[in-house]
Amino acid sequence: MIKEVIVVEGKDDTAAIKRAVEADTIETNGSAIGEAVLRRIELANKRRGIIIFTDPDHAGERIRKIVARHAPGCKHAFLPQEQAYNKGDIGIENASPDAIRKALAELRTETDDVAGEVTWDDLMQAGLIVHPDAARRRLEAGKRLGIGYANGKQFYKRCTSFRITKQEFLDALTGLDEGG
Known part of the structure; x- marks a missing residue:
């Protein structure tokens, strides 16, 4: 139960x-x-x-x-x-x-503590925002992180409010460029 x-x-x-x-x-x-x-x-x-x-x-x-x-x-x-x-x-x-x-x-x-390790610049460098394929990349990264799909601003908020670590974030990005 x-x-x-x-x-x-x-x-x-x-x-x-x-x-x-x-x-x-x-x-x-x-x-x-x-x-x-x-x-x-x-x-x-x-x-x-x-x-x-x-x-x-x-x-x-x-x-x-x-x-x-x-x-x-x-x-x-x-x-x-x-x-x-x-x-x-x-x-x-x-x-x-x-x-x-x-x-x-x-x-x-x-959590209200938004001192998470993932930054807005991290999302930009990962091509999760301001990128021609950002929506697909966020969809896949959101699945891998277990936080679901969201637009760029909401994705960032989820990363910080769910305390996604930099390493979790980087692991989720592995293979994104190969379409995985």
């Missing part, structure tokens, strides 16, 4: 989580998260901790940001888009139990 409560978007996500692990969930019911749901999330975070596990799409990112603002110190699980894709639909509900277990095994915890 996972100690923390997993915050997901809907009932289908809850069903997918329960096929993979034994855990309690809170459903946001989409991006229009009500005050009652936010209060339950805050209480769960204080008592047991929470894991935010939203779809790897724009709406999922929006929900992740809203929930994280109300739950300081929460954990984040990320699933690559290709593991959540089925017939034109992207969502946690499409992921295999193994993919869900792997994402939950590679949790990241956000």
Whole structure:
């Protein structure tokens, strides 16, 4: 049984989580998260901790940001888009139990201490920003780091808030130029 409560978007996500692990969930019911749901999330975070596990799409990112603002110190699980894709639909509900277990095994915890080792210049030198292929490179680096896809500014924020070390960053970059 996972100690923390997993915050997901809907009932289908809850069903997918329960096929993979034994855990309690809170459903946001989409991006229009009500005050009652936010209060339950805050209480769960204080008592047991929470894991935010939203779809790897724009709406999922929006929900992740809203929930994280109300739950300081929460954990984040990320699933690559290709593991959540089925017939034109992207969502946690499409992921295999193994993919869900792997994402939950590679949790990241956000911190307010932004004294991380990765700098904006590091992203620029790595071709993750201001580069013709920056989006693809961030997608692959985000998978390797377990922080998901994000635009340049958000990618940098994740590197610092999840305390990605310089060595983790450099390891994730290995082979990017070979298309790997």
